[in-house]
Amino acid sequence: MMKIPVFNEKKKQKLEFAEKHFNDTYNIEAKKSAEKELAKRPFRYDIINFLVKQLNREVTYLEIGVRVPAHNFDKIEAAVKYSVDPGVEREHNPVDFAVTSDEFFRQLEAGEILTRDTKFDIIFIDGLHLANQVEKDIENALKHLSDDGFIVMHDCNPPTEFHARENFSYILSPVGGQWNGTTWKAFFKTRKRKDIFSCCVDTDWGVGILSKNINFGSSSEVSNDYFEYEILNANRKSSLNLVSFDDFCGFFKK
Ligand SMILES: C[S@@+](CC[C@H](N)C(=O)[O-])C[C@H]1O[C@@H](n2cnc3c(N)ncnc32)[C@H](O)[C@@H]1O
Incomplete structure (x- = not known):
């Protein structure tokens, strides 16, 4: 868990108060769920590399x-790789396109970068973790995805409502700075679509996979019009089509 810097006495008292209250059953359970998630394997890059192998081409x-990049991008065993990040979290930002995802797709569609008809075989969406933005990323990614390609999405299965908070900066909770944001809402909305197959591998904070042609099962029937976290929590498996990695590999054996 991230250490919270103590700047003054008032903040210190607030922190002590919060820590005392973190010791109730509700907060202890939240901490345990976060620890359980951290112990899950494989990682997102193992799943992406599995998909690279399935495509069996460049x-x-x-x-x-x-x-x-060392945390994921460098580990991906694809022949051609492109990276996009505006560098909001770190000054050192060694990527191919140092812009937001919206700007990247705008430039791509305007023919200012790469070529207008560029198609990607795997697109990993792990930018701004707010549902509206993730939905735009999914829409843009679908336009530039090869027919047998995959969209992979990180952070689709927040283990607690603290992880699923909107505000990244709020860290005074049992899970500190851990943040999945509201990505799950955009993934769940896509799970309602009948023209795209979707599932979520139950590891590494939920690795969502979208495909136009590999049948991962039917779309979600869960009714959650207001995207309530408690409804997700009570219907996690069917909301997300949560599968083990072994089950996921099974989809490719049929
Ligand atoms: C969770 S990190 C990515 C982690 C990495 N994909 C990995 O697997 O280790 C999120 C990144 O998204 C970037 N980001 C924030 N807003 C963005 C946007 N609008 N478009 C693209 N990237 C964005 C941030 O700068 C940050 O570096």
């Missing part, structure tokens, strides 16, 4: 939201 990979 794969073109795009990563939206990179932060530290």
Whole structure:
């Protein structure tokens, strides 16, 4: 968990108060769920590399939201790779396109970068974790995805409502700075679509996968018009089509 800097006495008292209250059952359970999530394997890059192998050709990979390339981007075994990140979290931002995902797709569609008809085989969406933005990223990614390609989405399965908060900066909770944001809402909305297959591998904070032609099962029937976290929590498996990695690999054996 992230250490919270103590700047003055008043803040210190607030923190002590919060820590005391973090010790109730509700908060202890939240902490345990976060620890359980951290212990899950495989990682997102193992799943992406599995998909690279399934495509069995020269794969073109795009990563939206990179932060530290060594954590994921560098591990991807694709022949051609592109990275997009405006660098909001770190000054050092060694990517191909140092712009937001919206600006990247605008430039791509205007023919200012790469070529207008560029198609990616795997697009990893892991930029700004707010549902509206993630929905735009999904729409843009679908336009530039090869027919048998995959969209992979990080942070689709927040283990607690603290992880699913909107405000990234609020860290006074049992899960500190851990943040999945509201990505799950954009993923869940896509799970309602009948023209795209979707599932979520139950590991590494929920690795969502979208495909136009691999049948991962039917769309979600869960009614959650207001995207309530408690409804997600009570219907996690059917909301997200949560599957183990072994089950996920099984989709490709049929
Ligand atoms: C969670 S990190 C990415 C982690 C990385 N993909 C990994 O697997 O280790 C999120 C990144 O998204 C970037 N970001 C924020 N807003 C963005 C936007 N509108 N478009 C693209 N990237 C964005 C941030 O700068 C940050 O580096």
